[in-house]
Amino acid sequence: MKGGIDAWNGLVSRAEVDQGMFLIEGDERPEEVIALAYGLEAATYRFYQDLAERGSDRDVTDAFRRLAQDEIRHQESLWEKYRTITGDGKTREAFEAETVTKTLENGKTADQILAEYPEWIDHPREALELAMSLETDSLDLYLRVAQKIRHKEAASVFHDLAGEEKVHLKGLGQVLRQKLRSL
């Protein structure tokens, strides 16, 4: 690419080289990858839900609430995929108990993210930038994890989720642009 990163006019991730990569070895089976993705989505759902309840700006809390709802939708679809692939009679509760993680989709914990953005709560712009940063890092992690996974079907789980993150980023960008115009 001509001009390298200095010429790049899109979002960038500042994730460290191995950030979140401890989550996989590379030889996971599809059902293991689905369980991992489910846990990441669940942790991110809790994070967005928490932000939606604590935020002070209506547009921003609405955006966080929509993102939280999307994470639930992703979890539903992952659960369906898990059942189709394994065909076992495991209950949703038993499955969820195995997928609990504190790590969010971007490979960090909620505490780590909030420590980086202490001022988000009273500032809509910072809150939206926090969400965009999280989604950018999530996109980055999902694509890099997919690259590392050797099983094709398993990798496609993360490619699909990466596509969803791109949609989130576009939506957040629209809210941010509207907000900047009104500030």
Next chain:
Amino acid sequence: MKFAEFLSRVKTMDADEARRWLDEKPEGSYTLLDVREPEEYEEGHIPGAVLMPLSELPDRLSEIDPQKPVLTY
């Protein structure tokens, strides 16, 4: 196009073309390669880029899928 580019089948894109190219491609159908050093990568990289510093490239070529197009920066 320069004569050397014609011979090596390498196409150069500017940032706008690269962004459109990435937006149009299905995830998993290409390799996005960052050939800078780790410190530069951590200052900011295109989401999904795999770090393979130029200094390591000759020893790590087998990690790149030859069936997929590679976008590098």
